[in-house]
Amino acid sequence: MRHSCRPRFRSSEQGSFTIEASLVFPLLLFCAITLLFVSLYAYQNVYLQQIARTAAERLAFSWDNSHKDLMTGNYHPAENDGLYFRLTQNNVSDLFGRLVSNGATEIVLPSEDAKGLVERKLVRISPLLPQGVTGTAKFSNYLLDQQVEVRLQKAFHLSPVMSRWFNANQTGGRAVSHVVEPVELIRITDITRTYFRAIKDRISPQKAREALVEPANGNLAGPSITIKSExxxxxxxxxxxxxxxxxxxxxxxxxxTIDALDARGISHQAFYSLTESQLRAEQMPKDVELLNEGTQVKGVVWHFFKKNANEKSVPSNSFRKELERKGIVVVIHN
Structure with a gap:
C-alpha cells in the first residue's frame, strides 16, 4: 500500500501553484523593490543636476553685477561692482594657477560668510537651494574662459541591507556655466580698434597704472547742468x-511730438512742470498707442527733471508703477 501511494503523489498536481508562488513571489518582490529604489535614486540625481545647472547659469548670468536679481536680472542703475572689478576683484591671478599653488575661489553651500567680491557673488545662490541640499560653488578665471562650477549632493536614505548591496548613500549633481559678457566684449573691441594706435608707445607704465585707479562716485555723474524750463x-x-x-x-x-527720437527708435520725453493728471489724460494714452502699434517707435522713456533737490519724488510711486505696467520706462534726473 505504501509503495502504491508514491506514484499517485508524484503524478498529482495539487498544491503545485502554492509551491511555485512561494518560490517566485519573493523574487518578484525583490525586483519590484529594487526597481523602486533605482527609480528614486535616478530621479534624485536628475533633480540635483537640474538645480546645479540652474544655479550655475544664474550665477554666470549675473556675474557682471552682484546687485542683479538672480531670478529676473533687475538692478538699480546706481548699483554696480565698480569700473575695474574685472582687473582687481575677479580672480585674475587664476591665470597662474597652473604655475603656482593658487587655486580658484570655492565656497561651501549653503553659507552666509563671504569675504571678497567673488565669494559674495557665489554665496548669493545659497537661499535658492532646497532644504537638505549641500555642496560647493567655485569660480575660475582663465581670461578668455571664466567658469562657474556648482556641485551639489543630498543624502539618499536606504535600508541597511539595500545600502550594503548598492553602496549608494547620497546623490549628486554637477554643472559648469561660462560667464559671457557680450556688451563688455563689444566695448573692449571698440576701444582696442579706436585707441590702440593712438596710445601705442605714447604712455609710460607709471601713467598706465595711474589711469586704472577706481574713480570716486562723485566723478561718475559728469558736469552739473541746471534745468529751468521744459x-x-x-x-x-x-x-x-x-x-x-x-x-x-x-x-x-x-x-x-517726440522730444528726442534716437537712432534705435526709442522715444525720449522730457517733463519739467506738467502734473500727473495732465500726463495721465493727455500724454500717456498717445505713447501707449505708439507702443502698441510698434512700428514708429520701439520703446518709450519718460525723463522727469526735478526743479530742486528737495522736491518730492516725481512721479509718485503709484503713477510710476502704472507707467511701468504699460511699458513706459521712467528716469528721474536730480
Missing part, C-alpha cells in the same frame, strides 16, 4: 541721447 530739458535730452525732435501721428489720428 524747452531746456528737451534740448538737454536731445544732446544726451543723440536724438531729434519729430512729430508722429497715432493710429487714432492724434499728433504726438
Amino acid at each position: 524747452r531746456q530739458a528737451a534740448a538737454y535730452l536731445r544732446s544726451l541721447v543723440g536724438g531729434s525732435e519729430v512729430v508722429l501721428i497715432t493710429e487714432s489720428g492724434k499728433s504726438r
Whole structure:
C-alpha cells in the first residue's frame, strides 16, 4: 500500500501553484523593490543636476553685477561692482594657477560668510537651494574662459541591507556655466580698434597704472547742468541721447511730438512742470498707442527733471508703477 501511494503523489498536481508562488513571489518582490529604489535614486540625481545647472547659469548670468536679481536680472542703475572689478576683484591671478599653488575661489553651500567680491557673488545662490541640499560653488578665471562650477549632493536614505548591496548613500549633481559678457566684449573691441594706435608707445607704465585707479562716485555723474524750463530739458535730452525732435501721428489720428527720437527708435520725453493728471489724460494714452502699434517707435522713456533737490519724488510711486505696467520706462534726473 505504501509503495502504491508514491506514484499517485508524484503524478498529482495539487498544491503545485502554492509551491511555485512561494518560490517566485519573493523574487518578484525583490525586483519590484529594487526597481523602486533605482527609480528614486535616478530621479534624485536628475533633480540635483537640474538645480546645479540652474544655479550655475544664474550665477554666470549675473556675474557682471552682484546687485542683479538672480531670478529676473533687475538692478538699480546706481548699483554696480565698480569700473575695474574685472582687473582687481575677479580672480585674475587664476591665470597662474597652473604655475603656482593658487587655486580658484570655492565656497561651501549653503553659507552666509563671504569675504571678497567673488565669494559674495557665489554665496548669493545659497537661499535658492532646497532644504537638505549641500555642496560647493567655485569660480575660475582663465581670461578668455571664466567658469562657474556648482556641485551639489543630498543624502539618499536606504535600508541597511539595500545600502550594503548598492553602496549608494547620497546623490549628486554637477554643472559648469561660462560667464559671457557680450556688451563688455563689444566695448573692449571698440576701444582696442579706436585707441590702440593712438596710445601705442605714447604712455609710460607709471601713467598706465595711474589711469586704472577706481574713480570716486562723485566723478561718475559728469558736469552739473541746471534745468529751468521744459524747452531746456528737451534740448538737454536731445544732446544726451543723440536724438531729434519729430512729430508722429497715432493710429487714432492724434499728433504726438517726440522730444528726442534716437537712432534705435526709442522715444525720449522730457517733463519739467506738467502734473500727473495732465500726463495721465493727455500724454500717456498717445505713447501707449505708439507702443502698441510698434512700428514708429520701439520703446518709450519718460525723463522727469526735478526743479530742486528737495522736491518730492516725481512721479509718485503709484503713477510710476502704472507707467511701468504699460511699458513706459521712467528716469528721474536730480
